[in-house]
Amino acid sequence: MANNWENSNQVLQAICPTNALKLDDMNQPSVMVFIPAFRLCDVLSTSDTSIHPAFRRNGVQKDGFWFGKFESKMYNGRAYSRPNEDPTVSMNQDQFVAQTKSKGEGWHEATNAEWAAIALWCHKNGCEPFGNNNYGKDARETTYKARKTSDDSGKTGRVATGTGPVTWSHDGTLAGIWDMNGNVWEWVTGLRLVYGEIQIIADNDAADNSCDLSASSTAWKAIRASDGALVTPDGNGTTDGTVKMDWISNKCVYSTTITTKADTGRGCSFKAVTCDSTIGAAAKLLLQALAMLPDTALTGEGIDANYGGDYFYFNNGTAERCPCRGALWSDGGHAGVFYVSLSSPRSYSSTIIGGRSAFRQQHTVQTCT
Secondary structure: OHHHHHHHHHHHHHHOOOEEEEEOOOOOEEEEEEEEOOEHHHHOOOOOOOEOHHHEEOOEEEOEEEEEOOOEEEEOOEEEEOOOOOOOOOOOHHHHHHHHHOOOOOEEEOEHHHHHHHHHHHHHOOOOOOOEOOOOOOOOOOOOOOOEOOEEOOEEOOEOOOOOOHHHEOOOOOOOOEOOOEOOEEEOEOEEEEOOEEEEEOOOHHHOOOOOOOOOOOOEEEEEOOOOOEEOOOOOOOOOOEOEEEEEOOEEEEEOOOOOOOOOOEEEEHHHOEEOOOOOHHHHHHHHHOOOOOOOOOOOOOOOOOHHHOEEEEOOOOOOEEEEEEOOOOOHHHOEEEEEEEEEOOOOOOOOEEOOEEEEOOOEOOOOO
16 A cells, blocks of 8 residues: 555655645555745745744744645544545534544644744735635636535535636635635634634744643733733733733734624734734834735835735623634625634534645754755
């Protein structure tokens, strides 16, 4: 069986050199895409040459990570990245985490840091992908181009993974990652909202199998607004001087205080998200690196200042809310790689929410130049 997979992998890499069949501990394959490490200054307007946090784990810089080419399909309680599958839905975040982790060392549910790194690369390179955001097609397309796998009131709902056109790939090529725009929401880990306070697990530590991702984990840290340092939260979303989400003039505004808190979902365009004067430069840069704040200073050929019209949705009035990315088949122009929803508890499951596996790279590097 291993030789068969080796032959298949050789064929895959001859066509898509950055792709590989990665085997789990049961020798079952997933199609994965390698994302090589890059610096903040490579994808943002900053001059900061620090490595993007997706490529640092437990304080050690990595040369990249493997990301599922396709949304997850569960077989025998394990998450696989394979083409032409109806993506698995109706499981909560912890279930996706457990069934991906069960594949063996290195396998994990995609983290927000990893998703953000890919989204920022897409934006910088003018490659924000299309996808199934308009009942089987992209809102900017005129024909249905993917294989239907579910029905939504007589219209196309979910479509089979990777069956859309190449415009649905993150880099616009056959070698890219499919369906990061629409189809189904995807759980990501390592970031959450607690009564409006942004909390993260440092760098890409959430990709480590030994990292405690539970709601009560001590790995969760708040972001100090003055300098971007990570600090222990008070558990109530009221940690002094940390980054929080306020709602002012019908948009999300990061601040150290919340003037308008409500246990309801509210949203605005991703482009409209901003900070008040209490948020320092380092905290802003971290938010941008995590694709939680637009980089309005970034310009260049092909860069879409409107971030594809992507949306931003959150609930700042209740306990833990966990992120989903990308949107679903009916979100139209709001869907995309920068759309994040922080409105659901980790226990929530729905026919519109799925997930994606990733595999952590074992190699380390000393510098990124």
